[in-house]
Amino acid sequence: AQKVTQAQTEISVVEKEDVTLDCVYETRDTTYYLFWYKQPPSGELVFLIRRNSFDEQNEISGRYSWNFQKSTSSFNFTITASQVVDSAVYFCALSDHNQGGKLIFGQGTELSVKP
């Protein structure tokens, strides 16, 4: 069965702190994809990244970075030098190769960045 666990329900940091959001997944498939989405207070989900199971290279995009480790079934997301605009709910999601692209989401982590 597929499952995504985001154990951190809420995180609060002060601006300019680094913060890591954890994501652990379960799947029996050997080919799968992992995603992170951001849901700001306005409510619309915004795509951040997609990673396939064969690519364990870490990725950096500006202040965002992602650490994918198959050995621990984790796909963690780090924001460096956080800003107030980073305040949102962040969702990790999983899609198996043969599932037509449907996403299995975690519960989400609500990040609050205070000035």
Place this chain on the structure above:
Amino acid sequence: GAGVSQTPSNKVTEKGKYVELRCDPISGHTALYWYRQSLGQGPEFLIYFQGTGAADDSGLPNDRFFAVRPEGSVSTLKIQRTERGDSAVYLCASSPGTGVYEQYFGPGTRLTVT
């Protein structure tokens, strides 16, 4: 270009009534997905379409829920005999195909059943 649009943005209905929620995907996107998001939870998959046909409706909670996409573009999610437990935000997303592409989400329809 235009993103995914959903109408209405808010819908309040009485228990037992019928509702229709509409999704307009990004032009040219062949895959369309419906999800339901309850307060404080992640979105839950309901159904997806590839073209006009429902390729996977395994997430529909019961037979009161039904969705169509007759011309392979606009989709309508239909809920019969609404119950208070149906209250949630209904999200629609589209993608270029049913390979594993990023999905573009609409703003959602907040359904409240009183």
